[in-house]
Amino acid sequence: MKTRLLPLSLVLTALLVLPARAFSDVPENAWYSHAAQLCVAQGLMKGTDNDTFSPDRAVTLAEVMTVTVRLHYQANGGTGDPPSAPDSWGTGLLSTPTGAVLLTFNTCDLDRGLTYRYDQENPRRLHLYLTVTPAEYAALTPAGGPAMTVLTLNGVDVLTGGLAPTADHSNRVEFIADQGSDYTAFNRELSAFLPAPATGLWYRDALWYAREYGLLEGQPMEAGFEEPATRQDLAEWLYSALPESVLTPINTVEELPDSADPEVLTLYRAGILTGIDDTGLFAPERTLSRAELATVLARVADPSLRIATATDMDS
Incomplete structure (x- = not known):
């Protein structure tokens, strides 16, 4: 059972006043520029170095887990990074x-x-x-x-x-x-x-939080967290972390060409996930870049960025 304390929209709206951060590898006119700045300003993503974002780098499952843990923590009234795993874990x-x-x-x-x-x-x-x-x-x-x-x-x-x-x-x-x-x-x-990673591993705290708050339900214990994440991975983790208040439908999507997953359909209906082509193809096994991840997270943080389909994808 996931605890819900504050509407996520209220928490994230309050964070919009934080200053944006410029990255040397994010052109000002890039399609993902606003999303990257928004995610960093709200503490959902961080740069890969002092002034780089690495927009084209493939996202790992550990990164997907970490950003969704931050979403869940902020949705439940937290600020900054989630708490550290206790030293006794593992x-x-x-x-x-x-x-x-x-x-x-x-x-x-x-x-x-x-x-x-x-x-x-x-x-x-x-x-x-x-x-x-x-x-x-x-x-x-x-x-x-x-x-x-x-x-x-x-x-x-x-x-x-x-x-x-x-x-x-x-x-x-x-x-x-x-x-x-x-x-x-x-x-x-x-x-x-058994799955507790070594002390000092960068995603140890996120993994502990995910297990503690039930975000790992249905996830295999032997998951390859340092392997590239798929679009299906992102959908499952997002759905596990987001309160229902964030998932209000703005689209009518009954089915997709390549997915009947109810979690994926819910995120499509909310305008958070979109297809990779005009047919609404989900491509569940396709990997994603940091730029693509930032774009999806920005739609969670700012509902005005969500995608309303012109016509129903199932028609």
Whole structure:
């Protein structure tokens, strides 16, 4: 469920007073010049350098995600950039019940070889495996049986259980959840833990925000965020971020030559997306440039820029 606090049109209209920024690679009379300046002034896009916009550069999925996160944040009363992801996102640890840390790991720590499985029989129990150093192995596997342990993901305690060396006597330890454990918290935090990118990655904050506020629903967890985005990607992300008040139809579009996607049709009806030719062809797999992205975002920010079709595309 997406929270709606302020009408997006009110938030963005207030931002129109911000000064525009000139770019050395955006000619004043270029078809996308006004859109680029508007998007930068409103904090939806940024330059690629001190004075460049790179209008012809292909847009990545990470860039599409980032601009739609900014739209959602502003629509819900935020100003400036969205909040930073917490440092605990993508981290895990095993500790004693009294809080003494036994072992730390993170989603990018491939050396740990994190794997897990559930017992096939009932009651099912989680088994989580981690590779450790010889010194850690010696410290974590004292004589006397499994040590009582708390498993924490993303700063949240999710399970209690025992910690013991694996049966093959390799440098791996096994966490076994207590019988009768409730796995609700584990499953919820694991779904956020696994795709967490490394600290310092430029789109880490946007990805955290998108997951936190439900903008990733329906998006594959293994999405290639650094790959070029398609027009279909843009449509899905825009629709996930925009409140219904921004999507008031100004066109009657019942179908497109190459798409029956209801999200795409909604954005066409609102005059935010347009076809690539006179037939209204959507070309869902076609990539887009930063100039094209700015043009679409400008139509969201300023309704006067939206495209009203002369005739219905389905007639």
